[in-house]
Amino acid sequence: MKKPKVATSGFSTKVTILIAARNEEDNIASTIEDILAQDYPKELTEVIIVDDHSIDCTAEIITSYADRGIKLLQLREEQALNSYKKKAIAEAIRRSTGDVMVATDADCSMGPQWLSTIIGYYETYHPVMISSPVGYFKEKSFFERLQTLEFSYLIGIGAAFIGNGRASTCNGANLAYRKDVFYEVGGFKGIDDVASGDDELLLQKVAARYPGKIGFLKRSEAVVYTHAKPNLKEFLQQRRRWASKSTKYKDKKIVALSIGIWLFNISLLVNATLSFFSPSIFKLLLIQLGLKCFFEAVFLYLINRFFKRTALLWQIILLSPLHVIYIVYIGLMGNTRKYNWKGRTVR
Numbered sequence: 001m002k003k004p005k006v007a008t009s010g011f012s013t014k015v016t017i018l019i020a021a022r023n024e025e026d027n028i029a030s031t032i033e034d035i036l037a038q039d040y041p042k043e044l045t046e047v048i049i050v051d052d053h054s055i056d057c058t059a060e061i062i063t064s065y066a067d068r069g070i071k072l073l074q075l076r077e078e079q080a081l082n083s084y085k086k087k088a089i090a091e092a093i094r095r096s097t098g099d100v101m102v103a104t105d106a107d108c109s110m111g112p113q114w115l116s117t118i119i120g121y122y123e124t125y126h127p128v129m130i131s132s133p134v135g136y137f138k139e140k141s142f143f144e145r146l147q148t149l150e151f152s153y154l155i156g157i158g159a160a161f162i163g164n165g166r167a168s169t170c171n172g173a174n175l176a177y178r179k180d181v182f183y184e185v186g187g188f189k190g191i192d193d194v195a196s197g198d199d200e201l202l203l204q205k206v207a208a209r210y211p212g213k214i215g216f217l218k219r220s221e222a223v224v225y226t227h228a229k230p231n232l233k234e235f236l237q238q239r240r241r242w243a244s245k246s247t248k249y250k251d252k253k254i255v256a257l258s259i260g261i262w263l264f265n266i267s268l269l270v271n272a273t274l275s276f277f278s279p280s281i282f283k284l285l286l287i288q289l290g291l292k293c294f295f296e297a298v299f300l301y302l303i304n305r306f307f308k309r310t311a312l313l314w315q316i317i318l319l320s321p322l323h324v325i326y327i328v329y330i331g332l333m334g335n336t337r338k339y340n341w342k343g344r345t346v347r
Contacts, residue, residue, distance in 0.1 A: 001159060001160075001163045001216065001218045002218070003218055003219060004121060004124070004125065004215075004217070004218065004219065005124065006117055006120030006121045006124050006219065007119075007120040007121075007123050007124050008116070008120055011040065011041055011044060011116065011119055011120070011123065012044075012123070013044065013098075013099055013100055013119050013122060013123060014044050014046070014097065014098045014099050014100070015040065015044060015045055015046065015098045015099075015100050015101075015102055015115065015119060016046040016047075016048060016092075016093075016096035016097065016098030016100070016101050016102070016179075017035060017045065017046070017047045017048070017102050017103075017104065017115070018048055018050075018089055018092045018093065018096070018101055018102065018103045018104075019031070019047075019048070019049045019050070019103075019104055019105065019106050020049075020050045020052055020084075020085045020088035020089055020092070020105075020106070021049055021050065021051055021052060021054065021058050021062070021106035022051070022052040022053065022054050022058070022084070022106075023054045023055060023056050023058060024054070024056075024058050024106035024107060025054075025056040025057040025058050025061060027106055027107035028049070028058055028061050028062060028106045028107075029061050030109065031104070031105075031106055031107065031108055031109065032047075032049075032061075032062070032065050032070060034108075034109050034110050034111075034112075034114075035047055035110075035115075036065075036068060036069075036070075037112050038110075038112055038113075038114060038115040038116065039112050039113055039115075039116050040115040040116040040119060042069070045069075045115070046069075046071070046096060046097055046098050047069060047070050047071060048071045048073055048092040048095065048096060049062050049070060049071070049072055049073070049106070050073045050074070050075055050088035050089070050091060050092050051072060051073070051074045051075065052075050052084050052085065052088050053075060053076075053077070053084070058106075059072060059074060073088075073091060073092055073095065075087065075088050075091065083188070083192050083193070083194060083195050083196075083197075083198075084195075085195070085196075085198050086188040086191075086192050086197075086198045087192075089103065089188075089198055090187055090188055093179060093182060093187075096179065098179065099178065099179055099180075100119065100122060100176055100177070100178055100179065101176065101177055101178075101179055101182065102115065102118060102175075102176040103172055103173075103174075103175045103176070103198075103199075104173050104174060104224055105172065105173045105226060107226055107227060108173050108174075108224045108225065108226045109137070109224070109225045109226070110223070110224045110225070111221060111223075113221040113222075114221065114222060114223075114224065117217065117219055117221040117222045118130055118132060118176050118217060118222055121215065121217050121219075121222075122176065125215060127213050127214055127215040128177065128178050128181045128206060128210045128213045128214065129167075129175070129176065129177040129178070129181065129203065129206050129210075129213070129214045129215075130175070130176040130177070130214070130215050130216075130217055131158060131159070131162060131167075131170035131171070131174070131175055131203070131214065131215070131216050131217070132174040132175070132176070132216070132217040132222040132223070132224065133155055133159075133174065133217070133218070133220075133222060133223045133224070133306070133307070134151075134155055134171045134173045134174045134223070134224050134225075134226060135148070135151070135152065135155070135223055135224075135225055135226075135307050135309070136148040136151055136225070136226060136227060136228045137225040137226075137227070138225075138227065139228055140230070141230075143228075143231075143232070143235075144227075144228035144229075144230070145228075145312060145315065146315055146318070146319055146322075147228035147229065147235065148228060148309065148312060149300065149304070149309075149312045149313070149315050149316065149319055150319060150323065151228070152300065152303045152304055152307055152309065153296070153299070153300055153303065154169070154171075155171065155303065156299060156300070156302070156303035157169060158170050158171065158216070159216045159218065159303075161254075162214055162215065162216040163216060165211065165212055166207075166251070166253075166254070167203055167204070167206075167207040167214040168200070168203070168204060168207070168249070168251060168254045169200050169203070170199050170200055170203045171199055172198050172199030173224050173226055174222070174223075174224040175199050175203075177202075177206065181206060181209075181210070182202075184209065185202075185205040185206055185208075185209050186205070188201075188202065190205075191205070191248055194244060194245060194248055195241065195244070196241045196242060196244055196245050197245040197248060200245055200249075201245055201248050201249075204249065204250050204251065205250070207251075208250060218306065220306070220308075223307070236329075236330075236333075239326075239330050239334070240330060240333050240334040241334075242334070243330045243331065243333075243334025244334050246258055246334070261327065262327060262328065262331040264288075265323075265324045265327040265328050265331075266328055267288070268285065268288055268289065268292075268324045269324060269325070269328060271284055271285040271288065272285055289320070289321070292320060293316060293317075293320045296316060296320060297313065297316055300313060300316060301313060
């Protein structure tokens, strides 16, 4: 993918920034400050943050920014839902005045040109949806740096699908779309029985209606940064949540590809066991691992050169074999068990 040229002035698009927040008292103020520091025209910017039944000081912190144009919407659902986040986003969109919705998360950080770069791309190329890069930063441990490398792979996969005209994956921490298109595809109707999927499943609905009209914004100014998970338990909960969306994928070729990847990793584990009894199978295992590491290294080099994180690439020596176990586990657990998300047990 080439770095696109974008408009840098003369903006005319009214934008609504959407954030669904739950128990984010440690992060929300920093995110709001980054949003308020954007160089996009203030008269064309609306910010709506939905407090999703927080039990900490999240709502109070958001309210303290009311005099600077930050709007608080408090979600008050008496009946239990499986997807509170989709409900929160849908309510914010219903009350919004912008023509383009720009969604991010309550624990994210972005540079001052983030919004103007997204809208500059929108006004130049007129896509109906824009997926932009997300990266991890401020890692505190080797485990978090491993996640940064693995996560960059997922972002690169999403970009590659969009670049090849088969939009299938994205990240809701940095996603923009036209408000009228959201309603045209029925919003979250049909995908609201899954807790996750406010990003990828919506992307796939839009891609089915508007093939070729979804863009990936490959510019460093558009990157949103967030944090890796501090421990294995939280990491696995997050990835099971992400994997749970796969049962709702509409493009069966993508589902088949995902199953193929999973079966390939199963074969690696099987061959690793059988190689104790057969030298020929051990050779096959080495070939499989060699090809896996080679293509992943090439792909990750391109992605991490964009993120300016090529120093992480040596970790692929450890990450690649661990990834085999991880893929097999997540493929099973992500579609067979409930998981915990923000203090709630969902599916």
